[in-house]
Amino acid sequence: MSSVTSSLKVTRNYKFRLYPNKEQESQLLRWLETCRWIYNTALAQRKETWERERRTVTRIEQQVWLKEAKKTDEHLREIHSQVAQEVLFRVERAFAAFFRRVKNGETPGYPRFKGRGRYKSITFTQFGEGKGASFQDGKLRLSKIGLVKIKLHREIHGTIKTVIVKRDAAGKWWAVFAVEKELTQSQANNGPAVGLDAGLEKFAALSDGSIIENPRHLRKTEKRLKHAQRNLSRKVKGSRNREKARQKLARLHAKIHNQRRDFLHKQSRRLVETYGLIAVEKLNIKGMVKNHRLAKSISDAGWGEFMAMLEYKAAEAGARLVKVNPSGTSQECSGCGMDVPKELSERTHYCPYCGLILDRDVNAARNILKKALALEAA
Structure with a gap:
């Protein structure tokens, strides 16, 4: 490959742990409940207006309503204006996604009202000194909340556009920064080309013969999850013991999620740093998870997330990611090109034509690699 100079603007998320004090946490929880009320009210307005007048309430109309409602509601006045306004954008996006699914003939899934505890994040849409959120004295300054302790375990590269403050199921608080940065690639990755076949028995097999084993994080923790779920179901609703059991179950799910993401990040980074061209299949993961026998294993493997990581990391590393049609890749002989049918249970390819x-x-x-090279040459 020859040297190339290119510039690409990308948005990356940086996630850091927050440690609000008791007063700040209490205030953040009130904000979440107020935002939940705004969301549900805005959703009800749209639903009722459509049923009554057969027209859609616009976000601008709802922004006017919210501005007027603030005059008489002290809870609405307590939260930052950016945070309140952003809730209306969420409602608008929810309806836009609903209408898109209707248009595409998918299961529509009408936007749902948020139950208590179901609204988990707030968004400051502007970042910087004098704005809704900023850094000050090594802490995160949130307007109307104050200085919140944050663990900045890595440096942020780029321009921070927004920050989301969220509470996970285990009760931990996080700050997620959306950062825009410009990637300048002065040299392409001149590493070798490789084909990658994603699977369930193995996480992936590479065309050079190397194998990435499937860690099966969910499967390994399944017994503990079932025990924690049974323990939760036996507790009295609304009791302290039930809340403790719920948090224990949430911590287990969070651990699995973190283990999976760590594995995917490490493997995708290793691949883009080793290979200059990575050929993968175009996988219809949404369609594949409809197979109930395989859905859990497919979700546990995290193929969709892995492919998304490969895509943006390849762009950063100067590598190329080529997606090909997977049709016939398992049945065709890579040596002579003849069709060699085999059952899914047959794990070894034996070609009767070329041996x-x-x-x-x-x-x-x-x-997969052959198909990708053919596309590149076309």
Whole structure:
């Protein structure tokens, strides 16, 4: 590959742990409940107006309503204006997604009202000195909240556009910064080309014969999850013991999520730093998870998240990610190109025409690479 100079603007999220004091946490919880009320009220307005007048209430109309409502509601006046206004944008996005699904013939899924405890984040849409959120003395300054302790475990590169303050199911607080940065690539990655076949038996097989084993984070913790779920179901609703059991279950789910993301980040980073061209399949993951026998294993593997990581990390590293049609990659012989049908249970590819014997997933990875190279040459 030759040297290239290119510039690309991308948005990245940086997530850091927050440690609000008791007073700040109490205030943040009140804000979440107020935002939940705004969301549900705005949703009800749209629903009732459509049923009564057969027209859609616009966000501008609802912004006027919110401005008037603040005059008589002290809870609305307590929260920052950016945070309150952003709730209306969420309602608008929820309806836009609903109408898009209707248009595409998908299951529509009408926007739902948020129950108590179901509204988990607030957004400051501007960041910087004199704005809704900023850094001050090594802490995160949130307007009307104050200085909140934050663990900045890594440096932020780029321009912070927004910050989301969220509370997870285990009761921990986080700040998620949306950061815009410009990537300048002065040199392409000149590493070798590789094909990658994602699977369930193995996480992935590469065309060079190497294997990435499937860690199965969910499966390994399944017994503990079932025990925690049973323990929760036995507790009296509204009791302290039930809340403790709920938090224990939430911590287990959070641990699995963090383990999976750590694994995916490390593997995707290793691949883009090692290879100059990475060929993968175009996977219809939404369609695949409809298979109830495989849905849990597919979700546990995290293919969709992995592909998204590969895509943006390849752009940063100067590598190329090429997606190909997976049709026939498992049945075709990578050695002679002949069709060699095999059942899913057959894990070894044996070609009766050229005598090639190798792992069926490695064979598929080689075919994926062939397709990608053909696309590049076209």
